[in-house]
Amino acid sequence: MIQEYMIVKSNRLIAQDIWEMVLAGSLVRQIARPGQFVHVKAGSGFDPLLRRPISIAAVDRKNGALTLLYRVQGKGTRLMANMAPGARLDVLGPLGNGFPVDALRPGQKALLVGGGIGVPPLYELSRQLKAGGVEVRHVLGFESAAHAFYVEKFSTLAPTSVATVDGSWGTKGFVTDVLAAENWAFDCLYACGPAAMLRALEAAYPGQRGFFSLEERMACGTGACYGCVCRPKNDPTGTASKKVCSDGPVFEMGEILI
Ligand code: FAD
Numbered sequence: 001m002i003q004e005y006m007i008v009k010s011n012r013l014i015a016q017d018i019w020e021m022v023l024a025g026s027l028v029r030q031i032a033r034p035g036q037f038v039h040v041k042a043g044s045g046f047d048p049l050l051r052r053p054i055s056i057a058a059v060d061r062k063n064g065a066l067t068l069l070y071r072v073q074g075k076g077t078r079l080m081a082n083m084a085p086g087a088r089l090d091v092l093g094p095l096g097n098g099f100p101v102d103a104l105r106p107g108q109k110a111l112l113v114g115g116g117i118g119v120p121p122l123y124e125l126s127r128q129l130k131a132g133g134v135e136v137r138h139v140l141g142f143e144s145a146a147h148a149f150y151v152e153k154f155s156t157l158a159p160t161s162v163a164t165v166d167g168s169w170g171t172k173g174f175v176t177d178v179l180a181a182e183n184w185a186f187d188c189l190y191a192c193g194p195a196a197m198l199r200a201l202e203a204a205y206p207g208q209r210g211f212f213s214l215e216e217r218m219a220c221g222t223g224a225c226y227g228c229v230c231r232p233k234n235d236p237t238g239t240a241s242k243k244v245c246s247d248g249p250v251f252e253m254g255e256i257l258i
């Protein structure tokens with residue numbers, strides 16, 4: 001992990017409230033797994049005080065660059081959206097434990113399920129699984145067609161199904177509606193998205209091998225402040241905890257109370 005000023009190479013609106021930012025810097029050399037994130041200090045001085053965690057969506061080792069896909073939500077992400085190419089962004093990372101790509105052998109099947117702003121880390125994951133000879137399928141859920149992003153990019157990697165809440169693209173409803181209709185067989189499930197989506201996946205696939213990336217509000221991002229604790233499921237004492245930033249954000253499916 002290092003802290004550095006990365007250079008904004010590009011920063012553009014790609015869907016409603018969704019931006020794609022490409023950053024260059026030496027931090028890229030340290031990225032070990034898809035699903036790791038960076039902690040971004042937007043703005044200058046103490047406002048906003050805290051860094052914002054954003055997943056690494058794609059890694060370009062040749063050019064020393066990484067891609068962030070982010071939704072403008074509040075002050076921090078609004079400041080990011082105002083940055084022009086050539087600007088310097090204070091970034092800490094790479095942080096966290098990402099998705100295990102080596103959980104599958106060549107020829108085995110992976111199902112990748114993403115919801116909304118949980119979709120970004122699955123892109124680099126899919127690229128790496130594909131490179132390892134794993135058979136991949138994607139199911140991506142968005143609010144509407146206007147909010148959907150990277151569907152074409154995912155489709156160039158592997159078969160991709162889309163669900164939108166308002167039915168403006170693909171299946172009307174949620175990713176779980178697509179899954180219920182298709183009944184695909186797979187060896188490992190990888191997912192990132194809202195807690196309700198992850199809970200629905202756990203209920204739909206009891207005993208399934210899989211990995212979930214969790215979101216929790218973060219302060220330090222490095223395991224020091226206990227600001228992001230979650231509870232393991234199998235804890236008879238009820239006192240054990242895990243930190244999403246440093247033990248996760250990726251956990252085995254069924255390991256954590258969601
Ligand atoms: P504000 O609402 O003003 O933020 C206020 C505070 O709440 C900040 O401290 C902020 O960090 C925190 N916060 C708000 N929402 C969240 C949230 N959902 N999760 C964690 N902290 C939050 N968003 C993306 O758009 N793209 C991504 O790839 C992405 N990856 C993430 C990966 C991880 C591991 C985590 C934990 C979160 C990720 N998020 C991602 C959510 C993103 O961190 C928040 O949307 C962002 O911090 C909001 O900041 P803001 O200043 O715009 O909003």
Ligand code: FES
Pocket residue numbers: 217218219220221222223224225226227228229243244245246
């Ligand atoms: Fe500080 Fe996780 S954010 S311990």
